[in-house]
Amino acid sequence: MQWLIDLFNSQIVLPGGQALNTREVVGNVFGLASALGAMQRKMWAWPVGIIGNALLFTVFIASILDPSASTPSLLGQAGRQIMFIAVSIYGWRRWQQSKRSGGGGAGDTAIVPRWAGLKVRIGMVAFMAIGTVALTPLFRALGSYEPVWADAWTFVGSLLATFAMAKGWTEFWLVWVAVDVIGVPLLFSAGYYATAFMYLFYGIFTAIGFVVWARAQAREKPSVETAHLDPTVTNPDSATPSP
Template sequence: MDFLRWLFEAQIPVGGSVLILREVLGNIFGLASAVGGMRRRVWAWPVGIAGNLLLLTVFLGNVFGSATPATLWGQAGRQVMFIAVAVYGWNRWRQAEQAPGAGAAAIAPHWASNKTRLLLAASLVAGTMALTPVFESLGSYPPVWADAWTFMGSLLATYGMARGWTEFWLIWVAVDIVGVPLLFSAGYFASAFMYLFYGIFTLTGFFVWWRAAKVLRSATEPVSGPASAADVAVRA
């Protein structure tokens, strides 16, 4: 109990203000999960879940009686969504990793179909419009549409990662573009700076997966000769 009390109350002084320790730790776990995702390692999912649990307690604001800047229902809800989708992704990647000839990587990156891309874009816009009045009624921090946008984008990006779609990195970029100003204005500076860094990191991850998808695609072409999944994983 003493450890939990310390965890919920601990703050890190920075200049004339403070950072919430749980927020910092949650984002560190999130970054580690992103690195694991870029390398296509199964451990990325449980590490991400640990970070989601920490950030959930942060964005719920005064629900836990802690002195957090503001309550962001979209940000809190996306942590619950992350955990649910992460369980799906964790199971999917474990199955892929255990498949014969899977190699070192847990998933094979590939491009989504044009139809899937249109569905992702439409879902992002429609979901944002549908959730904005819901979050507004719950008292989420304005602009509420930005909170809804980050929620829907995070849902689609996490699902895309579970499916192995290379485009999921670009969805994260769209989330960061809106999420960074929202978090700065709400006073969640640790998360805002991490989102800013994620924006650069996700572009890197996109090109890493793009190259891996290209290698896998060329390895399946008859002209290039046979290549095992393990060889492809090493080359990626």
């Protein structure tokens, strides 16, 4: 099992001497692949993302696994990996149900995107604000990295964005933008450079994803089969009953 331990602790050393945790890099590669699958509305986006979440969970509890670790624990980031896995299982099943029921779009896409609506959008904003305020003292008590509110914000936003993606709401891409605006500076300050750079790139990626989904929902309709109607009966309710 020594090879597994060595792999778990391996690092990638950059030319300037900066070392990156291999698990962090690989986990983010899986996360980026999952985002690409989400943009194309492919079913495989969910299991690929789950693998990346499992790897990143071990990264963000660094100081718990190894007290001598150079990076602090980000409990919000670690907790959201568990949340990602749970919500991704829900999203995976929901997309499967959508595909089986004929709710998919063009080709082998799992769903047709749709707008969430004004009431849901207001609820999203309220959820982000209330959730951040509620979780900040909890994360601070557990020893999360300062500023703790930023860690709570990224946790709540990630939960909301993943759930909205499962529902097929196009607005989920904009929630990710809000997460990245706060999450990128937090990750850089905590020393998680691979994840920070991935989030920085992902911020641009999410803007493209929003446009792709918005265009898709404008031109596609769910491929639900309609029942065959007898062309000889134009208005069944007005048909003359038999004597």
